[in-house]
Amino acid sequence: xxxxxxxxxxxxxxxxxxxxxxxxxxxxxxxxxxxxxxxxxxxxxxxxxxxxxxxxxxxxxxxxxxxxxxxxxxxxxxxxxxxxxxxxxxxxxxxxxxxxxxxxxxxxxxxxxxxxxxxxxxxxxxxxxxxxxxxxxxxxxxxxxxxxxxxxxxxxxxxxxxxxxxxxxxxxxxxxxxxxxxxxxxxxxxxxxxxxxxxxxxxxxxxxxxxx
Amino acid sequence: xxxxxxxxxxxxxxxxxxxxxxxxxxxxxxxxxxxxxxxxxxxxxxxxxxxxxxxxxxxxxxxxxxxxxxxxxxxxxxxxxxxxxxxxxxxxxxxxxxxxxxxxxxxxxxxxxxxxxxxxxxxxxxxxxxxxxxxxxxxxxxxxxxxxxxxxxxxxxxxxxxxxxxxxxxxxxxxxxxxxxxxxxxxxxxxxxxxxxxxxxxxxxxxxxxxxxxxxxxxxxx
Numbered sequence: 069x070x071x072x073x074x075x076x077x078x079x080x081x082x083x084x085x086x087x088x089x090x091x092x093x094x095x096x097x098x099x100x101x102x103x104x105x106x107x108x109x110x111x112x113x114x115x116x117x118x119x120x121x122x123x124x125x126x127x128x129x130x131x132x133x134x135x136x137x138x139x140x141x142x143x144x145x146x147x148x149x150x151x152x153x154x155x156x157x158x159x160x161x162x163x164x165x166x167x168x169x170x171x172x173x174x175x176x177x178x179x180x181x182x183x184x185x186x187x188x189x190x191x192x193x194x195x196x197x198x199x200x201x202x203x204x205x206x207x208x209x210x211x212x213x214x215x216x217x218x219x220x221x222x223x224x225x226x227x228x229x230x231x232x233x234x235x236x237x238x239x240x241x242x243x244x245x246x247x248x249x250x251x252x253x254x255x256x257x258x259x260x261x262x263x264x265x266x267x268x269x270x271x272x273x274x275x276x277x278x279x280x
Numbered sequence: 281x282x283x284x285x286x287x288x289x290x291x292x293x294x295x296x297x298x299x300x301x302x303x304x305x306x307x308x309x310x311x312x313x314x315x316x317x318x319x320x321x322x323x324x325x326x327x328x329x330x331x332x333x334x335x336x337x338x339x340x341x342x343x344x345x346x347x348x349x350x351x352x353x354x355x356x357x358x359x360x361x362x363x364x365x366x367x368x369x370x371x372x373x374x375x376x377x378x379x380x381x382x383x384x385x386x387x388x389x390x391x392x393x394x395x396x397x398x399x400x401x402x403x404x405x406x407x408x409x410x411x412x413x414x415x416x417x418x419x420x421x422x423x424x425x426x427x428x429x430x431x432x433x434x435x436x437x438x439x440x441x442x443x444x445x446x447x448x449x450x451x452x453x454x455x456x457x458x459x460x461x462x463x464x465x466x467x468x469x470x471x472x473x474x475x476x477x478x479x480x481x482x483x484x485x486x487x488x489x490x491x492x493x494x495x496x497x498x499x500x501x502x
């Protein structure tokens with residue numbers, strides 16, 4: 069092909085279609101390969117993250133099993149499935165952890181809640197939220213110790229009517245300038261405790277067939 | 281866009297550097313990339329993180345676009361560049377998530393925002409597609425640094441006014457060794473919410489833009 073026909077070919081719709089096609093095919097191939105290569109490590113990293121979060125709400129001394137291996141799924145009062153991580157010592161359930169979600173100022177607040185078999189809060193940690201930085205983000209343990217106030221509490225302590233922020237006549241602090249965020253977290257935790265109370269028999273029943 | 285760079289003979293180091301850092305700065309002159317800019321500059325640390333991630337992508341995308349500049353015809357250049365940049369960002373996102381997970385947890389938010397950063401397409405279109413690989417890489421670096429500096433200043437100003445701190449969370453982004461950067465400038469500060477929210481970003485950006493014009497005008501008079 070001499071120079072003129074080449075430059076004519078370059079001007080034509082055929083070359084441009086071909087160019088776009090080749091570009092997109094190469095991009096798609098690269099992405100498929102990258103996805104396949106990274107899928108396994110990413111899943112592993114997420115499992116590590118989950119384990120790290122669970123370790124914050126269930127003390128490692130309470131269990132001798134892999135928390136991610138012994139999960140059960142139950143429907144909550146609204147029919148939403150909740151995945152429950154169970155801490156086992158021998159074949160006895162010593163603690164459970166599950167995720168609760170509150171409706172915050174700017175979207176969902178995901179909280180992982182760890183409860184001892186007797187219904188006492190072992191710990192709660194915020195996993196993800198979209199609250200205002202510098203205001204609502206004090207619910208994160210990295211930004212403040214507000215969330216630690218729930219440790220050791222249960223559905224009867226304080227009584228259900230006082231499971232609220234102080235502005236609503238409850239026992240828990242709100243932040244100056246942010247009430248919606250802590251209110252959402254308190255409500256979510258209360259909901260989690262009620263969920264546990266309703267399903268306590270199932271949740272703390274010894275699993276017959278331990279698999280790990 | 282006001283880029284008036286002629287295809288240079290050899291790399292015009294000084295010109296490219298000055299353009300990127302000041303006279304054709306992504307934010308202060310081109311006023312591009314305002315969406316990610318205003319969204320993440322609540323703190324100086326976030327500004328720095330976004331800036332560095334963008335710089336890395338900008339350098340690589342400029343190199344790639346410069347490499348394929350003679351194959352791509354003007355009629356289809358925009359879709360080709362968009363596919364190249366989006367693929368690149370996705371690869372970086374997947375790679376970081378899998379192999380540098382701690383960094384990804386901090387930068388993850390910014391990486392997704394880079395795809396919609398029109399400054400990257402802007403540089404591909406107005407510089408990389410017309411210049412050699414070396415010049416394009418330098419342009420990416422300098423434009424990225426200029427972007428990073430402005431983001432950091434904007435974040436710093438908003439952070440000081442909004443929450444009385446500077447570089448909070450720097451240890452998470454840069455490692456524990458850099459935790460000395462985290463300063464509390466105004467102890468017991470009640471905070472000024474407007475500065476942290478997007479409107480505060482617009483106000484602070486307005487002052488920065490005005491400031492640059494003022495300095496440029498002074499320089500013109502001399």
